[in-house]
Amino acid sequence: MLYLRNLVYHPTACPHAILQSTNLDLPTQQLGLIIGPSGSGKSTLLEILSGLAEPTSGGVFWREQPLIAEQLQQLAGLVFQFPERHFCGGTILEELRLGHPELGSEKVRQALSEVGLEHLSLSSSPHALSGGQQRRLALAVQLIRQPSLLLLDEPTAGLDWSMRRQLVNLLAKLKQDWTLLVVTHDAGDLLAIADRCWTLKHGQLESVEPLTLQTQSQEAVTAI
Template sequence: MLYLKDLTYHPPATPIPILKNIKLEIAPQQIGLVIGPSGSGKTTLLEILAGLAQPTSGNIYWGEQELTSEQLQQLGGLVFQFPERHFCGGTILEELRLGHPELGSGKVHEALNEVGLSSLSLHQAPQSLSGGQQRRLALAVQLIRQPSILMLDEPTAGLDWSMRRQLVSLLGKLKAHWTLLVVTHDAGDLLEIADQCWTINHGQLQTVEAATLGKKAVLSQLG
Protein backbone atom coordinates (compact mmCIF):
# COMPACT_ATOMS: atom_id res chain seq x y z
CA MET A 1 0.00 0.00 0.00
CA LEU A 2 1.19 3.49 -0.87
CA TYR A 3 0.70 5.92 2.00
CA LEU A 4 1.48 9.65 2.03
CA LYS A 5 1.54 11.46 5.36
CA ASP A 6 1.45 15.28 5.54
CA LEU A 7 3.41 15.72 2.31
CA THR A 8 4.35 19.33 1.61
CA TYR A 9 6.37 20.82 -1.24
CA HIS A 10 7.42 24.46 -0.92
CA PRO A 11 10.35 25.49 -3.12
CA PRO A 12 12.16 28.61 -1.90
CA ALA A 13 11.29 30.47 -5.11
CA THR A 14 7.52 30.17 -4.62
CA PRO A 15 5.56 32.38 -2.18
CA ILE A 16 3.21 29.56 -1.14
CA PRO A 17 3.56 25.75 -1.07
CA ILE A 18 2.77 23.87 -4.29
CA LEU A 19 1.54 20.91 -2.21
CA LYS A 20 0.05 21.29 1.27
CA ASN A 21 -0.13 18.49 3.85
CA ILE A 22 -1.12 15.79 1.35
CA LYS A 23 -2.59 12.62 2.85
CA LEU A 24 -3.28 9.73 0.47
CA GLU A 25 -3.57 5.95 0.58
CA ILE A 26 -3.85 3.51 -2.30
CA ALA A 27 -4.23 -0.21 -1.73
CA PRO A 28 -2.63 -2.80 -4.05
CA GLN A 29 -4.47 -3.49 -7.30
CA GLN A 30 -6.49 -0.31 -7.13
CA ILE A 31 -6.72 2.76 -9.36
CA GLY A 32 -6.46 6.13 -7.65
CA LEU A 33 -7.60 9.18 -9.63
CA VAL A 34 -6.50 12.74 -8.80
CA ILE A 35 -8.46 15.44 -10.65
CA GLY A 36 -7.42 19.07 -10.77
CA PRO A 37 -6.91 22.07 -13.07
CA SER A 38 -3.62 23.11 -14.59
CA GLY A 39 -1.23 24.39 -11.92
CA SER A 40 -2.99 22.59 -9.06
CA GLY A 41 0.02 20.42 -8.17
CA LYS A 42 -0.90 17.17 -9.95
CA THR A 43 2.31 16.71 -11.92
CA THR A 44 4.46 17.83 -8.98
CA LEU A 45 2.85 15.12 -6.86
CA LEU A 46 3.80 12.46 -9.41
CA GLU A 47 7.34 13.80 -9.73
CA ILE A 48 7.80 13.47 -5.96
CA LEU A 49 6.37 9.95 -5.96
CA ALA A 50 8.71 9.03 -8.81
CA GLY A 51 11.71 10.29 -6.84
CA LEU A 52 12.32 13.17 -9.27
CA ALA A 53 11.66 15.90 -6.68
CA GLN A 54 12.29 16.07 -2.95
CA PRO A 55 9.36 16.99 -0.66
CA THR A 56 9.88 19.81 1.81
CA SER A 57 8.30 17.79 4.61
CA GLY A 58 6.16 14.73 5.19
CA ASN A 59 6.65 11.02 4.64
CA ILE A 60 6.02 8.45 1.91
CA TYR A 61 5.53 4.78 2.79
CA TRP A 62 5.12 1.55 0.89
CA GLY A 63 3.49 -0.70 3.44
CA GLU A 64 5.31 0.10 6.66
CA GLN A 65 8.60 1.10 5.01
CA GLU A 66 9.39 4.77 4.67
CA LEU A 67 10.89 5.48 1.27
CA THR A 68 13.75 7.70 0.11
CA SER A 69 13.82 9.39 -3.31
CA GLU A 70 16.20 6.68 -4.55
CA GLN A 71 13.83 3.93 -3.42
CA LEU A 72 10.88 5.74 -5.03
CA GLN A 73 12.71 5.70 -8.36
CA GLN A 74 12.80 1.91 -8.15
CA LEU A 75 9.25 1.58 -6.82
CA GLY A 76 7.35 3.62 -9.40
CA GLY A 77 6.96 3.79 -13.14
CA LEU A 78 5.97 7.25 -14.40
CA VAL A 79 4.32 7.80 -17.79
CA PHE A 80 4.58 11.51 -18.60
CA GLN A 81 1.95 13.53 -20.43
CA PHE A 82 2.44 13.05 -24.19
CA PRO A 83 5.11 10.34 -23.56
CA GLU A 84 5.44 9.73 -27.30
CA ARG A 85 7.39 12.98 -27.53
CA HIS A 86 10.14 11.36 -25.47
CA PHE A 87 10.64 8.18 -27.51
CA CYS A 88 14.34 7.70 -28.29
CA GLY A 89 14.50 4.23 -29.82
CA GLY A 90 14.49 3.75 -33.58
CA THR A 91 12.33 0.65 -33.22
CA ILE A 92 9.83 -0.72 -30.70
CA LEU A 93 12.46 -3.22 -29.55
CA GLU A 94 15.06 -0.50 -29.02
CA GLU A 95 12.55 1.63 -27.10
CA LEU A 96 11.69 -1.22 -24.75
CA ARG A 97 15.33 -2.15 -24.19
CA LEU A 98 16.60 1.37 -23.46
CA GLY A 99 18.47 1.05 -20.19
CA HIS A 100 17.78 -2.70 -20.18
CA PRO A 101 19.89 -4.19 -23.00
CA GLU A 102 19.90 -7.57 -21.27
CA LEU A 103 16.15 -8.07 -21.66
CA GLY A 104 15.25 -11.18 -23.62
CA SER A 105 12.52 -11.45 -26.23
CA GLY A 106 10.24 -13.20 -23.72
CA LYS A 107 10.08 -10.17 -21.41
CA VAL A 108 9.62 -7.84 -24.38
CA HIS A 109 6.71 -9.82 -25.80
CA GLU A 110 5.18 -10.16 -22.33
CA ALA A 111 5.15 -6.39 -21.87
CA LEU A 112 3.66 -5.78 -25.31
CA ASN A 113 1.01 -8.43 -24.74
CA GLU A 114 0.10 -6.76 -21.43
CA VAL A 115 -0.83 -3.57 -23.30
CA GLY A 116 -2.41 -5.19 -26.34
CA LEU A 117 0.43 -4.61 -28.81
CA SER A 118 1.61 -8.19 -29.29
CA SER A 119 0.76 -8.16 -33.01
CA LEU A 120 3.18 -5.34 -33.84
CA SER A 121 6.58 -5.91 -35.41
CA LEU A 122 9.43 -5.21 -33.00
CA HIS A 123 11.26 -3.51 -35.88
CA GLN A 124 8.50 -0.94 -36.43
CA ALA A 125 9.34 2.67 -35.57
CA PRO A 126 7.46 4.05 -32.51
CA GLN A 127 6.72 7.22 -34.48
CA SER A 128 4.78 5.18 -37.05
CA LEU A 129 2.21 4.02 -34.48
CA SER A 130 -1.19 5.60 -33.94
CA GLY A 131 -1.66 7.92 -30.96
CA GLY A 132 -3.35 5.21 -28.92
CA GLN A 133 -0.67 2.67 -29.76
CA GLN A 134 2.05 5.10 -28.73
CA ARG A 135 0.42 5.57 -25.33
CA ARG A 136 0.26 1.78 -24.95
CA LEU A 137 3.94 1.49 -25.88
CA ALA A 138 4.80 4.11 -23.23
CA LEU A 139 2.96 1.96 -20.70
CA ALA A 140 4.89 -1.12 -21.83
CA VAL A 141 8.19 0.77 -21.39
CA GLN A 142 7.33 1.24 -17.72
CA LEU A 143 5.75 -2.17 -17.13
CA ILE A 144 8.89 -3.92 -18.36
CA ARG A 145 10.63 -2.41 -15.32
CA GLN A 146 8.14 -4.23 -13.03
CA PRO A 147 7.28 -1.20 -10.85
CA SER A 148 5.15 -1.58 -7.74
CA ILE A 149 3.00 1.39 -8.74
CA LEU A 150 2.28 2.77 -12.20
CA MET A 151 1.74 6.54 -12.38
CA LEU A 152 0.20 8.33 -15.35
CA ASP A 153 0.03 12.06 -16.07
CA GLU A 154 -2.98 12.99 -18.25
CA PRO A 155 -2.98 9.61 -20.06
CA THR A 156 -5.94 10.42 -22.35
CA ALA A 157 -4.80 13.92 -23.36
CA GLY A 158 -4.97 14.52 -27.11
CA LEU A 159 -6.68 11.22 -27.95
CA ASP A 160 -9.96 10.97 -29.84
CA TRP A 161 -13.03 9.35 -28.27
CA SER A 162 -12.32 5.84 -29.56
CA MET A 163 -8.69 5.84 -28.44
CA ARG A 164 -9.69 7.26 -25.04
CA ARG A 165 -12.15 4.42 -24.51
CA GLN A 166 -9.57 1.82 -25.49
CA LEU A 167 -6.96 3.26 -23.16
CA VAL A 168 -9.38 3.53 -20.23
CA SER A 169 -10.38 -0.10 -20.78
CA LEU A 170 -6.71 -1.11 -20.78
CA LEU A 171 -6.02 0.72 -17.52
CA GLY A 172 -9.00 -1.03 -15.93
CA LYS A 173 -7.47 -4.38 -16.88
CA LEU A 174 -3.98 -3.48 -15.70
CA LYS A 175 -5.12 -3.07 -12.11
CA ALA A 176 -5.45 -6.85 -11.92
CA HIS A 177 -1.66 -6.89 -11.56
CA TRP A 178 -0.63 -3.32 -10.74
CA THR A 179 -1.45 -0.37 -8.51
CA LEU A 180 -2.17 2.76 -10.55
CA LEU A 181 -2.25 6.47 -9.72
CA VAL A 182 -3.65 8.68 -12.49
CA VAL A 183 -3.74 12.48 -12.50
CA THR A 184 -5.87 14.46 -14.94
CA HIS A 185 -7.73 17.73 -15.44
CA ASP A 186 -10.55 15.91 -17.26
CA ALA A 187 -11.72 12.75 -15.50
CA GLY A 188 -14.20 11.73 -18.21
CA ASP A 189 -14.39 7.97 -18.58
CA LEU A 190 -11.62 7.46 -16.00
CA LEU A 191 -14.20 7.83 -13.23
CA GLU A 192 -15.70 4.50 -14.29
CA ILE A 193 -12.56 2.56 -13.37
CA ALA A 194 -11.37 4.56 -10.32
CA ASP A 195 -11.47 2.82 -6.94
CA GLN A 196 -10.54 6.03 -5.13
CA CYS A 197 -10.85 9.63 -6.26
CA TRP A 198 -9.49 12.94 -5.04
CA THR A 199 -9.68 16.52 -6.26
CA ILE A 200 -6.68 18.80 -5.94
CA ASN A 201 -6.81 22.57 -6.01
CA HIS A 202 -4.08 25.02 -4.99
CA GLY A 203 -2.05 22.09 -3.67
CA GLN A 204 -4.76 20.79 -1.34
CA LEU A 205 -6.17 17.28 -1.74
CA GLN A 206 -9.77 16.36 -0.98
CA THR A 207 -11.34 12.90 -1.10
CA VAL A 208 -14.35 12.43 -3.40
CA GLU A 209 -16.68 9.43 -3.65
CA ALA A 210 -16.43 9.07 -7.42
CA ALA A 211 -18.59 5.97 -7.59
CA THR A 212 -21.61 7.74 -6.16
CA LEU A 213 -21.13 11.37 -7.17
CA GLY A 214 -20.61 11.12 -10.92
CA LYS A 215 -18.62 13.41 -13.20
CA LYS A 216 -20.50 16.68 -12.69
CA ALA A 217 -20.42 16.37 -8.93
CA VAL A 218 -16.70 15.59 -8.94
CA LEU A 219 -15.94 18.58 -11.14
CA SER A 220 -18.00 20.80 -8.86
CA GLN A 221 -15.54 19.98 -6.08
CA LEU A 222 -12.87 21.80 -8.09
CA GLY A 223 -14.67 25.13 -7.75
Protein backbone atom coordinates in the same frame (compact mmCIF):
# COMPACT_ATOMS: atom_id res chain seq x y z
CA MET B 1 -0.26 0.17 0.12
CA LEU B 2 0.83 3.69 -0.73
CA TYR B 3 0.66 6.29 2.01
CA LEU B 4 1.37 10.02 1.88
CA ARG B 5 1.64 11.72 5.23
CA ASN B 6 1.61 15.52 5.59
CA LEU B 7 3.51 15.90 2.32
CA VAL B 8 4.54 19.48 1.57
CA TYR B 9 6.35 20.83 -1.49
CA HIS B 10 7.35 24.46 -1.20
CA PRO B 11 10.29 25.54 -3.39
CA THR B 12 12.11 28.58 -2.04
CA ALA B 13 11.38 30.54 -5.23
CA CYS B 14 7.60 30.12 -4.82
CA PRO B 15 5.60 32.42 -2.52
CA HIS B 16 3.16 29.61 -1.71
CA ALA B 17 3.49 25.84 -1.30
CA ILE B 18 2.67 23.87 -4.45
CA LEU B 19 1.46 20.97 -2.28
CA GLN B 20 0.07 21.59 1.19
CA SER B 21 -0.12 18.93 3.91
CA THR B 22 -1.05 16.19 1.45
CA ASN B 23 -2.40 12.90 2.82
CA LEU B 24 -3.40 9.88 0.73
CA ASP B 25 -3.99 6.14 1.17
CA LEU B 26 -4.08 3.86 -1.88
CA PRO B 27 -4.33 0.07 -1.40
CA THR B 28 -2.51 -2.27 -3.76
CA GLN B 29 -4.26 -3.41 -6.95
CA GLN B 30 -6.51 -0.38 -6.96
CA LEU B 31 -6.72 2.64 -9.24
CA GLY B 32 -6.55 6.02 -7.58
CA LEU B 33 -7.66 9.09 -9.53
CA ILE B 34 -6.57 12.64 -8.75
CA ILE B 35 -8.56 15.34 -10.55
CA GLY B 36 -7.52 18.95 -10.75
CA PRO B 37 -7.02 21.89 -13.12
CA SER B 38 -3.71 22.79 -14.74
CA GLY B 39 -1.29 24.25 -12.21
CA SER B 40 -2.92 22.54 -9.23
CA GLY B 41 0.19 20.45 -8.44
CA LYS B 42 -0.79 17.13 -10.06
CA SER B 43 2.39 16.63 -12.12
CA THR B 44 4.53 17.82 -9.22
CA LEU B 45 3.01 15.13 -7.01
CA LEU B 46 3.85 12.46 -9.58
CA GLU B 47 7.41 13.75 -9.83
CA ILE B 48 7.78 13.35 -6.06
CA LEU B 49 6.27 9.86 -6.10
CA SER B 50 8.59 8.78 -8.93
CA GLY B 51 11.67 10.13 -7.14
CA LEU B 52 12.29 12.97 -9.59
CA ALA B 53 11.70 15.62 -6.92
CA GLU B 54 12.00 15.65 -3.14
CA PRO B 55 9.28 16.97 -0.82
CA THR B 56 9.98 19.87 1.50
CA SER B 57 8.56 17.91 4.42
CA GLY B 58 6.34 14.92 5.14
CA GLY B 59 6.82 11.40 3.88
CA VAL B 60 5.98 8.79 1.27
CA PHE B 61 5.44 5.24 2.55
CA TRP B 62 5.00 1.91 0.83
CA ARG B 63 3.58 -0.78 3.12
CA GLU B 64 4.52 1.41 6.10
CA GLN B 65 8.15 1.66 4.96
CA PRO B 66 9.32 5.29 4.52
CA LEU B 67 10.99 5.84 1.16
CA ILE B 68 13.57 8.29 -0.13
CA ALA B 69 13.85 9.47 -3.74
CA GLU B 70 16.25 6.71 -4.83
CA GLN B 71 13.88 4.04 -3.49
CA LEU B 72 10.89 5.66 -5.18
CA GLN B 73 12.71 5.53 -8.51
CA GLN B 74 12.77 1.74 -8.13
CA LEU B 75 9.25 1.44 -6.75
CA ALA B 76 7.35 3.58 -9.25
CA GLY B 77 7.06 3.78 -13.03
CA LEU B 78 5.97 7.12 -14.50
CA VAL B 79 4.17 7.48 -17.84
CA PHE B 80 4.38 11.12 -18.91
CA GLN B 81 1.53 13.07 -20.49
CA PHE B 82 3.37 13.18 -23.83
CA PRO B 83 5.47 9.99 -23.74
CA GLU B 84 6.55 10.39 -27.36
CA ARG B 85 8.78 13.26 -26.24
CA HIS B 86 10.74 10.82 -24.11
CA PHE B 87 11.18 7.98 -26.62
CA CYS B 88 14.87 7.41 -27.36
CA GLY B 89 14.86 4.15 -29.32
CA GLY B 90 14.75 4.10 -33.09
CA THR B 91 12.49 1.04 -33.04
CA ILE B 92 9.96 -0.46 -30.65
CA LEU B 93 12.49 -3.17 -29.78
CA GLU B 94 15.21 -0.62 -29.00
CA GLU B 95 12.78 1.41 -26.88
CA LEU B 96 11.80 -1.61 -24.79
CA ARG B 97 15.39 -2.75 -24.37
CA LEU B 98 16.75 0.60 -23.20
CA GLY B 99 18.44 -0.18 -19.90
CA HIS B 100 17.68 -3.87 -20.45
CA PRO B 101 19.99 -4.99 -23.30
CA GLU B 102 19.75 -8.60 -22.13
CA LEU B 103 15.97 -8.66 -22.57
CA GLY B 104 14.84 -11.62 -24.68
CA SER B 105 12.21 -11.48 -27.41
CA GLU B 106 9.76 -13.46 -25.25
CA LYS B 107 9.80 -10.81 -22.51
CA VAL B 108 9.43 -8.07 -25.11
CA ARG B 109 6.44 -9.77 -26.70
CA GLN B 110 4.90 -10.40 -23.28
CA ALA B 111 5.13 -6.70 -22.38
CA LEU B 112 3.57 -5.69 -25.69
CA SER B 113 0.83 -8.28 -25.25
CA GLU B 114 -0.07 -6.85 -21.83
CA VAL B 115 -0.85 -3.50 -23.47
CA GLY B 116 -2.46 -4.87 -26.62
CA LEU B 117 0.40 -4.12 -29.03
CA GLU B 118 1.54 -7.66 -29.78
CA HIS B 119 0.55 -7.23 -33.45
CA LEU B 120 3.11 -4.47 -34.09
CA SER B 121 6.43 -5.04 -35.82
CA LEU B 122 9.38 -4.67 -33.43
CA SER B 123 11.20 -2.73 -36.16
CA SER B 124 8.51 -0.02 -36.28
CA SER B 125 9.47 3.45 -35.09
CA PRO B 126 7.78 4.56 -31.83
CA HIS B 127 7.20 7.95 -33.45
CA ALA B 128 5.21 6.36 -36.30
CA LEU B 129 2.57 5.02 -33.88
CA SER B 130 -0.78 6.66 -33.18
CA GLY B 131 -1.24 8.66 -29.99
CA GLY B 132 -3.05 5.80 -28.27
CA GLN B 133 -0.39 3.29 -29.31
CA GLN B 134 2.36 5.57 -28.00
CA ARG B 135 0.63 5.72 -24.58
CA ARG B 136 0.44 1.90 -24.61
CA LEU B 137 4.10 1.56 -25.59
CA ALA B 138 5.10 3.90 -22.76
CA LEU B 139 3.14 1.65 -20.39
CA ALA B 140 4.93 -1.41 -21.76
CA VAL B 141 8.29 0.28 -21.14
CA GLN B 142 7.36 0.71 -17.49
CA LEU B 143 5.88 -2.78 -17.11
CA ILE B 144 9.19 -4.29 -18.20
CA ARG B 145 10.77 -2.58 -15.18
CA GLN B 146 8.25 -4.39 -12.92
CA PRO B 147 7.47 -1.40 -10.67
CA SER B 148 5.08 -1.81 -7.76
CA LEU B 149 3.30 1.46 -8.58
CA LEU B 150 2.29 2.83 -11.99
CA LEU B 151 1.91 6.61 -12.24
CA LEU B 152 0.08 8.14 -15.22
CA ASP B 153 -0.05 11.83 -16.08
CA GLU B 154 -3.13 12.75 -18.17
CA PRO B 155 -3.21 9.37 -19.98
CA THR B 156 -6.31 10.15 -22.08
CA ALA B 157 -5.46 13.75 -23.02
CA GLY B 158 -5.64 14.44 -26.75
CA LEU B 159 -7.11 11.04 -27.66
CA ASP B 160 -10.36 10.59 -29.58
CA TRP B 161 -13.27 8.80 -27.92
CA SER B 162 -12.37 5.41 -29.38
CA MET B 163 -8.75 5.51 -28.20
CA ARG B 164 -9.85 6.87 -24.83
CA ARG B 165 -12.20 3.92 -24.38
CA GLN B 166 -9.47 1.44 -25.36
CA LEU B 167 -7.03 2.99 -22.90
CA VAL B 168 -9.58 3.02 -20.06
CA ASN B 169 -10.28 -0.67 -20.70
CA LEU B 170 -6.54 -1.36 -20.61
CA LEU B 171 -6.11 0.43 -17.26
CA ALA B 172 -9.05 -1.53 -15.82
CA LYS B 173 -7.24 -4.71 -16.84
CA LEU B 174 -3.86 -3.58 -15.48
CA LYS B 175 -5.20 -2.76 -12.02
CA GLN B 176 -5.88 -6.45 -11.50
CA ASP B 177 -2.11 -6.90 -11.10
CA TRP B 178 -0.74 -3.40 -10.45
CA THR B 179 -1.40 -0.38 -8.28
CA LEU B 180 -2.18 2.70 -10.40
CA LEU B 181 -2.34 6.38 -9.58
CA VAL B 182 -3.68 8.58 -12.37
CA VAL B 183 -3.81 12.38 -12.47
CA THR B 184 -6.05 14.26 -14.89
CA HIS B 185 -7.93 17.50 -15.39
CA ASP B 186 -10.82 15.65 -17.08
CA ALA B 187 -11.85 12.42 -15.36
CA GLY B 188 -14.40 11.38 -17.98
CA ASP B 189 -14.54 7.60 -18.45
CA LEU B 190 -11.80 7.09 -15.85
CA LEU B 191 -14.34 7.58 -13.06
CA ALA B 192 -15.98 4.27 -13.92
CA ILE B 193 -12.81 2.30 -13.10
CA ALA B 194 -11.52 4.37 -10.17
CA ASP B 195 -11.49 2.80 -6.71
CA ARG B 196 -10.54 6.01 -4.92
CA CYS B 197 -10.74 9.65 -6.01
CA TRP B 198 -9.33 12.95 -4.85
CA THR B 199 -9.60 16.52 -6.05
CA LEU B 200 -6.53 18.76 -6.04
CA LYS B 201 -6.99 22.52 -6.00
CA HIS B 202 -4.42 25.12 -5.05
CA GLY B 203 -2.19 22.40 -3.63
CA GLN B 204 -4.86 20.96 -1.35
CA LEU B 205 -5.91 17.32 -1.80
CA GLU B 206 -9.40 16.25 -0.75
CA SER B 207 -10.92 12.77 -0.88
CA VAL B 208 -14.23 12.35 -2.72
CA GLU B 209 -16.35 9.32 -3.61
CA PRO B 210 -16.07 8.23 -7.28
CA LEU B 211 -19.86 7.73 -7.39
CA THR B 212 -20.40 11.34 -6.31
CA LEU B 213 -18.22 12.62 -9.15
CA GLN B 214 -19.94 10.32 -11.65
CA THR B 215 -23.35 11.64 -10.58
CA GLN B 216 -22.19 15.24 -10.86
CA SER B 217 -20.74 14.56 -14.31
CA GLN B 218 -23.98 12.95 -15.52
CA GLU B 219 -26.05 15.84 -14.16
CA ALA B 220 -23.81 18.33 -15.96
CA VAL B 221 -24.28 16.48 -19.26
CA THR B 222 -28.04 16.29 -18.75
CA ALA B 223 -28.23 20.03 -18.06
CA ILE B 224 -26.57 20.87 -21.39
